[in-house]
Amino acid sequence: xxxxxxxxxxxxxxxxxxxxxxxxxxxxxxxxxxxxxxxxxxxxxxxxxxxxxxxxxxxxxxxxxxxxxxxxxxxxxxxxxxxxxxxxxxxxxxxxxxxxxxxxxxxxxxxxxxxxxxxxxxxxxxxxxxxxxxxxxxxxxxxxxxxxxxxxxxxxxxxxxxxxxxxxxxxxxxxxxxxxxxxxxxxxxxxxxxxxxxxxxxxxxxxxxxxxxxxxxxxxxxxxxxxxxxxxxxxxxxxxxxxxxxxxxxxxxxxxxxxxxxxxxxxxxxxxxxxxxxxxxxxxxxxxxxxxxxxxxxxxxxxxxxxxxxxxxxxxxxxxxxxxxxxxxxxxxxxxxxxxxxxxxxxxxxxxxxxxxxxxxxxxxxxxxxxxxxxxxxxxxxxxxxxxxxxxxxxxxxxxxxxxxxxxxxxxxxxxxxxxxxxxxxxxxxxxxxxxxxxxxxxxxxxxxxxxxxxxxxxxxxxxxxxxxxxxxxxxxxxxxxxxxxxxxxxxxxxxxxxxxxxxxxxxxxxxxxxxxxxxxxxxxxxxxxxxxxxxxxxxxxxxxxxxxxxxxxxxxxxxxxxxxxxxxxxxxxxxxxxx
Numbered sequence: 001x002x003x004x005x006x007x008x009x010x011x012x013x014x015x016x017x018x019x020x021x022x023x024x025x026x027x028x029x030x031x032x033x034x035x036x037x038x039x040x041x042x043x044x045x046x047x048x049x050x051x052x053x054x055x056x057x058x059x060x061x062x063x064x065x066x067x068x069x070x071x072x073x074x075x076x077x078x079x080x081x082x083x084x085x086x087x088x089x090x091x092x093x094x095x096x097x098x099x100x101x102x103x104x105x106x107x108x109x110x111x112x113x114x115x116x117x118x119x120x121x122x123x124x125x126x127x128x129x130x131x132x133x134x135x136x137x138x139x140x141x142x143x144x145x146x147x148x149x150x151x152x153x154x155x156x157x158x159x160x161x162x163x164x165x166x167x168x169x170x171x172x173x174x175x176x177x178x179x180x181x182x183x184x185x186x187x188x189x190x191x192x193x194x195x196x197x198x199x200x201x202x203x204x205x206x207x208x209x210x211x212x213x214x215x216x217x218x219x220x221x222x223x224x225x226x227x228x229x230x231x232x233x234x235x236x237x238x239x240x241x242x243x244x245x246x247x248x249x250x251x252x253x254x255x256x257x258x259x260x261x262x263x264x265x266x267x268x269x270x271x272x273x274x275x276x277x278x279x280x281x282x283x284x285x286x287x288x289x290x291x292x293x294x295x296x297x298x299x300x301x302x303x304x305x306x307x308x309x310x311x312x313x314x315x316x317x318x319x320x321x322x323x324x325x326x327x328x329x330x331x332x333x334x335x336x337x338x339x340x341x342x343x344x345x346x347x348x349x350x351x352x353x354x355x356x357x358x359x360x361x362x363x364x365x366x367x368x369x370x371x372x373x374x375x376x377x378x379x380x381x382x383x384x385x386x387x388x389x390x391x392x393x394x395x396x397x398x399x400x401x402x403x404x405x406x407x408x409x410x411x412x413x414x415x416x417x418x419x420x421x422x423x424x425x426x427x428x429x430x431x432x433x434x435x436x437x438x439x440x441x442x443x444x445x446x447x448x449x450x451x452x453x454x455x456x457x458x459x460x461x462x463x464x465x466x467x468x469x470x471x472x473x474x475x476x477x478x479x480x481x482x483x484x485x486x487x488x489x490x491x492x493x494x495x496x497x498x499x500x501x502x503x504x505x506x507x508x509x510x511x512x513x514x515x516x517x518x519x520x521x522x523x524x525x526x527x528x529x530x531x532x533x534x535x536x537x538x539x540x541x542x543x544x545x546x547x548x549x550x551x552x553x554x555x556x557x558x559x560x561x562x563x564x565x566x567x568x569x570x571x572x573x574x575x576x577x578x579x580x
Contacts, residue, residue, distance in 0.1 A: 030207040034225055037203040041232045044196030048239050051189035055243065057111070058182035059250045061118065064108035065125070065175055066257040071101035072129050072167075077264045079136040083143055083151050085410040094140065098133055105129055112174070115181070121174040128167045135160065189243065193236055204229050252389055255282050259393065263400040268408075269293065272400050273305035280307050280374070280393060284386050289374035290314060291362075293401070301326075301371055311355045311375045318345040325359030326371055331391050332359045335378055345373075354378055358387055360394035364402035372397065417491040419469055420476025428490040428498055432551045435488070435502050436544060447509030449499035450540040450558035451479075451516070454570040456495040463532060468495075470527040471535055478520055482512075498558075506543040506575055513539045513573040521571065536571035538562055547576040 078094030081087065105126040112122035135156070143151035204225055259279040266272040273291055280287065288308030292301035301323075303316045315322070322344035325332035334340035334357045342352055343359055356378040362370040372394040374386075417424045423431075432448075439446040453459075453475060460468040472495060479489040479497060488500040499516075501509050517537045525532040540561025548554045557576040565574040 026210045030210040033203045033207040037200050040199050047192050054185045058178050061111045061178045064111050067104035071097045071104050073261050124170050277305045277307040287374045287376045291372050293370040312350040313347040315345045323359050325361045362398035364398040369401045420491050422476045423490040444503045445505040446544040447501040447504045448542045448554045448558045450562040451497040452538050453495040454536040467527050474525050509541050538565040538570045539573045542576040
């Protein structure tokens, strides 16, 4: 600050005399103004702190609501997964989310207690969530007592959809009201800050003018007042900066919560990648990068999703050793200013000077599933939390990939026979009734083939179980190659196979059965340098509606026809009408 001259400019005596009587009152007035400014500053800062507390309170209410929704969705997903797959891990996930939901509901009611309207909505959400959890627990209890089919039959889809719609409407109303309160509180905070600054500036200007004009000795007090003004401005700036950062963090947390819910609803890896790219574009639109997924062989990682504009290009296909993040098993960050070890998958022709790069390995249960890579021009902002946000996205994505792969494995295991690759008996029983109903509605025929490998026990005794498995696998591949897209080929059990032929009458089914029998009989199978065969099949055929109208009757007639074929010498096709 510039200093005042050592000596004031001489003025006529009269002028000095005229001003002298006013010096003491002016000093008192300036002092009073300074005291007023100080009090206004203290009260204003206290008001800003209170406003910030109310803003944080609104964010707590919104965060508690997000937690209730997220844990309820997690409980529903876990219960649904347990109902479909019967896996204990899904039940554990459901129980954990159920407990978290109860705590989140309590937190929401407590957070909304200051507002009667919001409290009523929070209690309504609590009641709806409790009702939904009770319904989920009822289905879990039925499944544990009577099995998954009983639980599926006990479901009330219409009531669940209606309850879900009420829950969404109530949650939306609470969120909308809290958002309105948040905007109102932010507006009040901004207005108070403007009023405070205006009052401080005006008071200091008047007091400093009086001190400069009337009393040279108050120069020190003037300097102190200006120092207080600078501190007040700095405090206001820090408060506004903290509020802006809190708003940004709240918005990012909200997006991360929505992202977690989207991942829970994804049915496959493509949907998870699309949701990840969309979320990253919202959270950090200035970043560019890609998400890699490890191949089944684990020798390479290939690009599964792109987002944004990369400052330095990364390869479409990379080896695990090309990334320091994957090597170290933790995020690898190069900030663009202090240097750092460059990953080999980045374009060697591009410079990393001024470029911030982050590699987040996607690790779940000790298994590296892929890698999330982002980069952009470094801005040098110390408050930048992009690394934490991207790392959080990577952690959630890793768990989602692991869950999707586990879900797919369980689904395949529950429907496919591992030796032949055909559908298993459970799938046959679930779909035969449905296909029969469809053909009955359309007045179309349906045929059922029961197939058995002739003399399979003696073949196993002569050549060993490994050779027997090779024969069964060969028969399975042959059946899969000869069926139509709408046909269902299943392994019924042991050396028995079943074919469901929708829209095929008895004559067509017998022709198809003969084709299958001849194809298998003419094939020579080599196993471990040994020629196996010839392999022959006995096939029983039953048709709807001529032979029966229920799955049990058709299966029984086809099985009886199969045994008739064996009794007549094997290696033949027998229709159900020939057994009567």
